[in-house]
Amino acid sequence: MGSRNNTNVPDFILMRLTDSEEIQRVFFMLFLLIYLITVLENAGMILIICLDPQLHTPMYFFLSHLSFLDLSYSTVITPKTLENLLTSKKYVSFMSCFTQMYFSVFLGFTDFFLLSSMAYDHYVAICNPLHYPVIMSVTLCCILITGSYLIAFTESSVNIVYMNSWHFCSSNVIYHFFCDITPILALSCTDTHDTEIMIVILGSITAMVSLITISVSYGSILSTILKTISTSGKHKAFSTCASHLLGVTIFYSSATFTYLKPKLSYSLGRDQVASVFYTMVVLMLNPLIYSLRNREVKNALIRFMQKREGSRQLK
Template sequence: MRSWNQTVLLDFILMGLTDSAEMQLALTLLFLLTYLISVLGNLGMIMIIYLDHQLHTPMYFFLAHLSFIDLSFSSVITPKTLVNLLTSTKSISFLGCFTQMYLCIFFASSEICLLSAMAYDRYVAIYNPLQYPVIMSSRLCCVLVIGTYMIGFVDCSFLVFSIARLSFCNSNVIHHFFCDIFPVLALSCHDTFANEILVYICGCSTLLLSLIPVFWSYVSILSTILKIKSTSGKQKAFSTCASHLLGVTLFYGTTIFTYLKPKKSYTLGKDQVASVFYTIVIPMLNPLIYSLRNKEVKNAFFRVVKKTGGFWQLT
């Protein structure tokens, strides 16, 4: 049997989501619209936060990095998926496949940890508002963000390099729309038990490292909100956390469903839907969730539009 291994840069074939021409056209239009909204939403969020000095606070510092991660995450997956849907050639090189896998794991792990840092930020803002500027200093914010990227780097390096060392002889056809971990492992002619254990170790450690602060932060936030006597005060405090809690639930739920389960329970249809959700849909939803429910972002948008409109009139 011919061996497809790392010594020769051969192509993999991405089977995609469907063989139906009608469905491929519908998915192309849907994914293209989703990607355009994602790019405009996340890039717009970054620009608004950068241009409006009133948003130069820890909360929006983290939100700008979340938008950067979502924009990058979506760009790693969606353009290649659109090309595969529009053309009959669905190949991806060995190097391209593992580069895509590397970046996917990096951005997914970084986002998980960044959501944890954002939960801690909301905890400090509600539990100790008077000391908030002191506790959430620029130095601490930078350390937290750098830490999220470092954890993402460690996760993707361990996982991808361990998988890239395998030989692939069963087939070169990946039954997925991108180079995800388990569909690629299924092509190996070696025992992948050690690789699966490493996936679970990295996934569980990263999730626990982030879920514990999230859970602790929101339990403390809830107890603090319940102590507020005025109804308007409770609503204001809860509104500052509702968007983040929704984002956490969506992203954590889909990633846990996809990766932290036995390989035998992997089902192509359900896992593809979950993958579409966290790689393509959530990067589009996050800027909408954080902007539509946030008056500060809306006001900043109008200030930036007014400022840039005046600039263009002068020029």
């Protein structure tokens, strides 16, 4: 069923996560729950930041975009995965497959640059607090966000242009639960060596630029914190940076393990588990990581609930 004798593949067949129908139903319920929590958390975070004037600061401006990216990435991947868990035929059209792959790459690249912008924001807030309102102006914040999206758009478009030259002549079975670069690379019957090098170079440059920016920012932050005499000042600085550092660590670890490797090292079971963590679990955890230790978000949520309760009483 998966064979094709030509290079014009009208559709692909996605591999099952498991052959057991019972386990598939369990996966469906689990992934649906994760998706609903992810949507509620990230949409709620965006709503609270937009509605509460006290959160109209650069840090929460970037955080709202991170929630938007997480919400978008989850929506690109999870609904199709849920559909495939309920159907016996896991078909996906060629165009739909490459569209899913394009947006997953685009959103992933944007995440790298956004995390760098957040690190720079923390650097200015801690190392140059007196000049923070001037440096982190609305204009600069918009430039950083717009630049993140534009650079990611360019890089992902270059990837897709290269991928359009691939031919699939022996099989159309994707050994993965969604259309991802690595399993499709393994499926191509043409020489993808140049494409692999280009993908690794673009991914590595993006990751390294982001990692260097984050490392330099936090190196300066650490130096400033160590020079701070006040214990409360140190605690406040560490509290501000802890959630972002944890989010960066989880994101980089999962992204590096999932993507920065040659196609010959692809392993169905191992990579599917890693991808579930990267595409679902991390996106669910991010709002918790950035809000649980954040008193301002908690207070904003309390104010939001109090306003809703007040409105109901007036009615």
